[in-house]
Amino acid sequence: MNISDLSLFVRIADSGSITASAKQLDMTPAAASAALKRLEKQLDSQLFIRSTRQLRITSEGERFLLYCRQALAAIDEGKASLNSMRGKIAGELRFSVSSDLGRNIVLPWLNDVMDDHPELTLQLSVGDSLSDFYLDRVDVALRYGEPEDSSMVAFQIATVKRVVFASPEYLSRCGTPDQPEDLLQHNCMSYLINSRAYNQWEFIKSGVRQKVQVSGDRECNDADIVRRWVVAGKGIGYKSILDISSDLKAGRVVRLLTEYETEPLGIWLICHSRKQVTPAVLMLRDLLRVKCAEVLEVTEQLMPG
Helix, strand or coil, X not given: CCHHHHHHHHHHHHHCCHHHHHHHCCCCHHHHHHHHHHHHHHHCCCCEEECCCCEEECHXXXXXXXXXXXXXXXXXXXXHHHHHHXXXXXXXXXXXXXXXXXXXXXXXXXXXXXXXCCCEEEEEEECCCCCCCCCCCCCEEEEECCCCCCCCEEEEEEEXXXXXXXXXXXXXXXXXXXXXXXXXXXXXXXXXXCCXXXXXXXXXXXXXXXXXECCCCCEECCHHXXXXXXXXXXXXXXXXXXXXXXXXXXXXXXXXXXXXXXXXXXXXXXXXXXXXXXXXXXXXXXXXXXXXXHHHHHHHHXXXX
């Protein structure tokens, strides 16, 4: 139902004149009359009794007028609420983040955000598959890799290395690989996205690229579980250095094959449309950029090579 038609109906009821109401709304009397007829047709009710000399509201019109005033008032209140939130960190933020980043890196930052912005509410979704923004009711998602859909709004947060790592316990038991092909003799942990195992690891040395298809006795669609298996000494992993930063600093894992580079991996904050780019999302973007840079700087200093 057209909001303009509802507003016109209220004005006609208040003024008792189609012509006067049309003038107030910068419409022609003919257009106003057509709008009123359109509304009556939609309602299947006569709202006014018309004659050449007067216009009188019907009992059905009186009854509908009460609800119409309430509806328009609610809409005006909603518009005012949106306007008051522009530039303000408030409302609901529906945020999706990959498993490792969400649980081990981002969660403490989100807690600080919520403490600093009491008018903000958070709905957090954690998982490695990119959310369906519509079905999952997600406003913004933090993911590795640039989105393939160019219609989405994407902000790059950081660029990170992928590294090979294992626990000291595993290395003491199974030995340390010196070159990528040595991984073929080791138990390598893989993670799954959309049922596809990421078990082809790429390395670069002196401009030469080398791919090794690894194998192992464990796969999981949750990358954080893969990390935990490696920390527990079950095998070797291949992940973003950001995901394992706390494990590296604590000595729970050791970075391997440090003479080899890997293809850098981007972290992106993604919205499905510009309408979702709220002040809260922009605040989150800026926070993530600063925090990720701090973690990466410290980690790289501790782990040269």
